[in-house]
Amino acid sequence: MLRKALAGLAALLLPLTVLVAAPSWAAASSSAAAMADWSAWTAYTAGARVTFNGVTYECVQSHTSQPGWEPPNVPALWKPVDDGGGGDDTSAPSVPGNLRTTGVTDRSVSLAWNASTDNVGVTGYEVYRNGTLVATVTGTTHTDTGLSPETGYAYTVRARDAAGNRSAAGNTVNATTAEGDDGDPGEPGDGGNKVLGYFVQWGVYQRGYHVKNIDTSGSAAKLTHINYAFGNVQNGQCTIGDSYADYDRFYQANESVDGVADTWDAGALRGSFNQLRKLKQKHPHLKVLFSFGGWTWSGGFTQAAQNPAAFAESCYRLVEDPRWADVFDGIDIDWEYPNACGLSCDSSGPAAYRNLMQALRARFGSGNLVTAAITADGTNGGKIDAADYAGAAQYVDWYNVMTYDYFGAFAPQGPTAPHSPLTSYNGIPTPGFHSDAAIQKLKAKGIPAGKLLLGIGFYGRGWTGVTQAAPGGTASGAAPGTYEAGIEDYKVLKTRCPATGTVAGTAYAHCGNQWWSYDTPATIGGKMSYSKNQGLGGAFFWELSGDTSNAELLTAMRNGLG
Numbered sequence: 001m002l003r004k005a006l007a008g009l010a011a012l013l014l015p016l017t018v019l020v021a022a023p024s025w026a027a028a029s030s031s032a033a034a035m036a037d038w039s040a041w042t043a044y045t046a047g048a049r050v051t052f053n054g055v056t057y058e059c060v061q062s063h064t065s066q067p068g069w070e071p072p073n074v075p076a077l078w079k080p081v082d083d084g085g086g087g088d089d090t091s092a093p094s095v096p097g098n099l100r101t102t103g104v105t106d107r108s109v110s111l112a113w114n115a116s117t118d119n120v121g122v123t124g125y126e127v128y129r130n131g132t133l134v135a136t137v138t139g140t141t142h143t144d145t146g147l148s149p150e151t152g153y154a155y156t157v158r159a160r161d162a163a164g165n166r167s168a169a170g171n172t173v174n175a176t177t178a179e180g181d182d183g184d185p186g187e188p189g190d191g192g193n194k195v196l197g198y199f200v201q202w203g204v205y206q207r208g209y210h211v212k213n214i215d216t217s218g219s220a221a222k223l224t225h226i227n228y229a230f231g232n233v234q235n236g237q238c239t240i241g242d243s244y245a246d247y248d249r250f251y252q253a254n255e256s257v258d259g260v261a262d263t264w265d266a267g268a269l270r271g272s273f274n275q276l277r278k279l280k281q282k283h284p285h286l287k288v289l290f291s292f293g294g295w296t297w298s299g300g301f302t303q304a305a306q307n308p309a310a311f312a313e314s315c316y317r318l319v320e321d322p323r324w325a326d327v328f329d330g331i332d333i334d335w336e337y338p339n340a341c342g343l344s345c346d347s348s349g350p351a352a353y354r355n356l357m358q359a360l361r362a363r364f365g366s367g368n369l370v371t372a373a374i375t376a377d378g379t380n381g382g383k384i385d386a387a388d389y390a391g392a393a394q395y396v397d398w399y400n401v402m403t404y405d406y407f408g409a410f411a412p413q414g415p416t417a418p419h420s421p422l423t424s425y426n427g428i429p430t431p432g433f434h435s436d437a438a439i440q441k442l443k444a445k446g447i448p449a450g451k452l453l454l455g456i457g458f459y460g461r462g463w464t465g466v467t468q469a470a471p472g473g474t475a476s477g478a479a480p481g482t483y484e485a486g487i488e489d490y491k492v493l494k495t496r497c498p499a500t501g502t503v504a505g506t507a508y509a510h511c512g513n514q515w516w517s518y519d520t521p522a523t524i525g526g527k528m529s530y531s532k533n534q535g536l537g538g539a540f541f542w543e544l545s546g547d548t549s550n551a552e553l554l555t556a557m558r559n560g561l562g
Contacts, residue, residue, distance in 0.1 A: 057080055232292070233298070247270060258281075294334050305355070330369025338386065416475060416508075418471065460487070460489075462497075479516065
């Protein structure tokens with residue numbers, strides 16, 4: 001998944017993330033802030049205590065505070081404690097009245113209620129679905145998305161004030177979602193019709209690709225699932241990778257999915273998370289997963305595997321954070337690679353992967369999706385054989401098999417070869433480095449075909465200094481690319497270096513002294529036929545910004561799967 005490219009890009013973005021999330025001029029240690037008044041732009045560690053509006057709070061998750069993150073607004077980060085003083089305000093708000101439904105679809109329930117009153121002031125409302133907190137809002141309306149068709153849900157709402165006092169729950173409203181459309185591409189369990197695309201958090205920077213583009217390109221209507229990439233894995237825990245892009249960037253009205261600008265109200269969600277919330281409200285069939293790891297951030301899984309239950313707990317608390325719990329429908333794990341080497345090497349043993357996925361399923365339960373991106377190394381004794389993917393399969397909804405990046409200019413002198421061959425071919429540099437080898441190997445291990453999604457790259461890999469048009473030529477190095485040498489988006493290559501031939505079910509192009517391989521709508525059609533013939537669960541791709549502005553490649557995937 002272009003992980004080598006991400007390493008360089010992450011290095012460019014890190015200074016921006018640090019500048020936005022934790023200015024050096026304002027950071028302070030938790031020990032210095034202990035029992036002091038809460039303040040923004042301060043580093044707090046778990047266990048630190050502060051006061052806010054006369055109430056003492058204890059930090060439950062280490063973080064750097066930001067405006068709007070006052071303790072009453074973010075219960076995932078702070079909990080009120082009784083320090084003996086009791087605070088000045090102990091009066092709870094009045095109970096929110098007249099909770100009612102204002103709209104029901106097959107995937108969502110819209111709610112409204114009457115405002116509460118308080119002696120100091122109401123700061124927000126907690127929305128509970130079947131007794132579980134699913135959202136915290138500042139207004140008196142909420143749309144609960146990502147639901148299942150023809151399913152009953154019970155809702156209650158509680159008010160809270162600045163001192164952390166919470167009202168009793170108001171009246172309970174029962175709602176049953178409508179019947180789903182069997183032709184809806186987002187219908188869960190539709191056999192091999194899953195079409196999943198990755199949205200990368202760093203795309204909002206140099207690439208200028210935002211969640212709104214998923215809508216305006218027509219992609220949202222064709223997708224069933226989106227993986228948001230990536231969250232980090234640090235110190236054995238799931239962590240936020242880029243807080244600015246994820247939930248703090250302010251979107252103007254013209255940038256926003258629904259044409260409404262973000263706000264700076266206390267507790268208001270911004271960034272890509274809020275845009276994904278709006279995208280799901282507009283396209284209720286969509287499900288979004290929070291993906292952790294990736295090529296650059298997989299090193300942390302080794303420590304996570306030492307205590308799978310603690311890791312799973314940290315992931316659940318982050319994915320189900322009340323600020324964005326309604327955005328995500330589950331978790332995706334992209335460990336590159338368990339008991340093998342990627343950017344870093346892991347030696348946790350074959351069972352570590354199964355144990356990790358078992359812990360995640362136990363914590364996330366059957367009501368959330370648990371998926372994983374896995375190696376497509378079909379060689380004997382290769383990465384598929386290094387970990388117990390078959391044993392872990394019982395705990396996942398599906399695997400995204402990364403059937404791309406087999407060959408590329410990371411071998412600068414070649415030989416030139418397609419990076420995503422569907423099958424083997426005469427002269428393939430490494431036997432077993434093709435999609436069919438990986439799929440057959442995984443199926444032979446007992447993994448159900450319906451739990452395997454075929455991977456498609458929305459980009460090409462290329463060399464320069466190539467004179468031979470057919471595969472197998474020599475090269476002098478990586479061809480130039482917009483963001484990194486040797487890699488280019490399909491939307492650029494389709495006109496800059498059009499395909500001149502096909503091999504092993506994918507396309508290649510020789511233009512001047514450059515040689516590129518990539519998938520086209522035609523070759524994707526063939527791969528989707530393969531997916532259906534093999535009984536696979538569908539297909540996925542890396543990543544949305546590589547497609548044309550009218551979703552040319554995604555359209556081919558959707559049409560090919562039916």
